[in-house]
Amino acid sequence: MPRTIIIVAIALATSLCVSAKDFRIGVLYWSSNIEGQVAMAKGLESEAKKINALSKKKSTPGVKLIKYVAGDGENGVENQIDQMNRLIDIDKVDLIIVQPTDNAALVKPLKRANEKNIPVIAYDQYILEGKLTSYITSNNYQAGYLVGEYLGSKFSSKYEIKLILVEYPLVSSTVERVDGFFDALTENGKKFKILKTYQAVEPVSGKKAGKQIVKDFPDKGSIDVIFTINDGGGISIVNEINKAKRTEILVGSIDGDPVSVKNIKNNRSTVIDSAQFCGDIGRKSMSVAYDKLMGKKVPKKILIPTFPITKETMSRYTGWMGAVPISFEKPWKKGVFWNSSYKTYK
Template identity: 30%
Template sequence: MKKLFYAVLMSAFVFSCGSKEATKTVENANKKIGVVISTLNNPFFVTLKEGIEEKAKEYNYDLVVIDSQNDSAKELSSVEDLLVQKVDLILINPTDSDAVTSSIKRINEANVPVITLDRGANGGKVVAHVASDNVKGGQMAGEFILEKLNSKGKVVELEGISGTTAARERGEGFNKAIEGKLEVVARQTANFDRTKGLEVMENILQSNPEINAVFAHNDEMALGALKAIEATKRNILVVGFDAIDDAVASVKEGKLGATVAQQPKLIGILGVETAKKVLDGKQVEKYIPVDLQLVK
């Protein structure tokens, strides 16, 4: 009789443990992460999304991905949609570091943790920020141009979307590197866009007969600028930022001078890894840097 009692007791214990494990698995599977991407009309952010999806699948998380289409108003409405869907955490790649403050504060009000990717937020409470060291990247680009021009010449800076940390920090690093050595003859925004980069560069070329180099805050603008330059058959060094496939191929062909390589997929992966730590109740670093390198 005692043997039967212990057998029943052990069976109940095993069933109980199994139930706990099953419950734990179900709980993990039910974790839902909202993802707001500034635009999916850019290879860099498509790759970032792929990194997020890969890691989320490994952790068995549900994902809801929304494209802001570079529109801050759509970004805010996307965040509100995610909050209605009761997501457990939000990963956001801001369209604009100032404008995203409204979205961050709305997320804060709902007591949902939020992590920024690639671009930071200038307001609200963010658990962590995962990004490349953009200042260092801009400095690397500036130093490369200095080397190629023997520290003499006239340069153009094509800026990204005004208000983004990426544009501000890349420009900061670049200008720090060339200060007092190279003359910036034009500095204009081209909104991180290839077509806009082409148009802006065409205008700059018309009004500046002497240009030795161009630094663009991203490869899309760099490739647009390169196309404009090729049409004039002028010999101008162009350096981009992000190392998207088109840019790397252009460097290998000897057209684009160089590009600063970010790792967008790794940014996405680290974003989800950080999210898991937060959801598991662990402490995380406020800033999680991702390594850069110069492709030349």
């Protein structure tokens, strides 16, 4: 074989090896104690396995995940800042996928990633400043709206609903849920009074809030409704009000945790839970990341619909890891259909 042909053949083989090299993707998870977030992680990693299986067949690049978990509370916020900087400076990743613990805390690390041309994809929450390649999340406004609409349907428009709000204003998703909830009450002509506001987003803070709620409002009939912005804290609140035998209180929550679904089924305080399709959030985050690394154009934002689990709709729900069902008429609002569509923003 002529020498020039051998050189060309070696160069071609080298090029193929380089092109099929696995992408290094940094993944920053928030919590391992909030079950919905664990389901998102499972969805993300299942999609990574699918990509790697296909890459072997097609001789295309696979993905290697470099994973960190921030943890809960203030320590989790600080941990995630350090972890993101580590991905940029030490781990030398090609792309970062992050579930932010705080909307503002990762602004500096995001801007550093931007300077180094490392694409960053956020899921569940966004980051206030800096450039995100893509943002994938549930339609959180829809989630809150569905809860407000359903709970409001339980009361006459002449009645003033006595309401407890359990919020977590540090991240975008929970703020949007609160906005949707109150818009639904207002737009459907419901009167309400916010008795008090508490903060909870995971089991420890939820238990603390639940104990305080029954202490602050010990009399039966003093509370009509509790709206909790997620099941991470909400399930513990339901446990506490049931210990206090406050079964007259209606609870609406968001996430679709199996424990919360069981509470609805067993008439245990919770009457509606706007469920996320957590697995799909993770799967889409991973698939968008891979498309970006493969040079494809990706959407700036994807909103995944949320499902209103009530006793009337429970049989239609496919679970955290399932596919989004087809649209149906809302049992509590005749002639109005649940919106099952994804929203994609270019």
